[in-house]
Amino acid sequence: MWPEHPPDDPRAWLSAVAARRLVDARRSEAARHRREEAVDPGHGSAATEEGDDTLFLLFCCCHPELTPASQVALTLRAVGGLSTREIADAFYVPEATMAQRISRAKRALRGQRLDRPGDLAVVLRVLYLVYSAGHAGRVDLVGEAIRLTRQLTLATDEPEARGLLALMLLNHARLPARLDAQGRIVTLDRQDRRLWDTREIAEGVRVLQSALALQRPGRYQIEAAIAALHDDAARAEETDWPQVLAWYDDLVGLTEDPVRQDPAAVLGRAVAVGHVHGAGAGLRETDRLRDVIGDRHRWHAARGHLLELGGDLPAAATAYAEAARRATNVAERDHLVRQAARARAAGPASGGG
Structure with a gap:
């Protein structure tokens, strides 16, 4: 349990605890070598005792008593070794705000037993969030997310890892x-x-x-x-858009109500539908999401892409401009402004969907 006053350095404290406990997912040495070969042949025994301790810290930082935001923040602080300022920069929030978030996470764990760390699904979600933040923020977190996930694959047989x-x-x-050379976003x-x-x-x-x-x-x-x-x-x-669509069908099939439970997957599927069955079909799919994420910039950006795919450039320009107006990330906003300008410059509608 945490002492009466939570430690200033959670990494050091958790490391001391880790020395007395085993990571639940830890396997025998022989099994570990087999997994290393499956994940990265020739990688060798890169997973060391330090790696095992790191995984223990990771699972503790994903304790179920913490909110997702706190899990990510504490993971980056205690496991990734990032400073509070670096974490704040990664998420575009003031350093004081991130310091409060980390302090709340430590307080939430005060008195909690560490025999109930976060489960694997939570850990995977946190690693995914860390990776995603690495693309959006000013601090590169992608390498750290890949490093931790690679270690995790050596400690568990779970295929989702x-x-x-x-x-x-x-x-x-x-x-x-x-x-590009000017630091501007280039779409896939x-x-x-x-x-x-x-x-x-x-x-x-x-x-x-x-x-x-x-x-x-x-x-x-x-x-x-x-x-x-x-x-x-x-x-x-x-x-191979038909295959992409087939996989999206499987993805949205994972939830009972994908429109509300996984709108991002439904939006991705709508784009795939547009490429396979025509822009009009894709746009009709996005209509299903209007009441759910119609206020999000990605919804308008997807419609802009589909409208452009169908040849309705004036409507595409309008959709891109609306997406830019709603974007919160500066780089994405500037990219969408350029998309709108490009669609306008390309001229009037040249075809249907």
């Missing part, structure tokens, strides 16, 4: 092409795919295959499969 690692690798491989369909990291893609595909072979597909494996299909296309026009 491998699925998450594969998803991170397959997306991270595109990083060199994600921004316009990226120079020669800049993609083919070795990282190959590793991601290998990890994904090892996960799918266990025949227990889940969200991260499915998202990784979609990412792999995009990475496999030499040109955007060669993307």
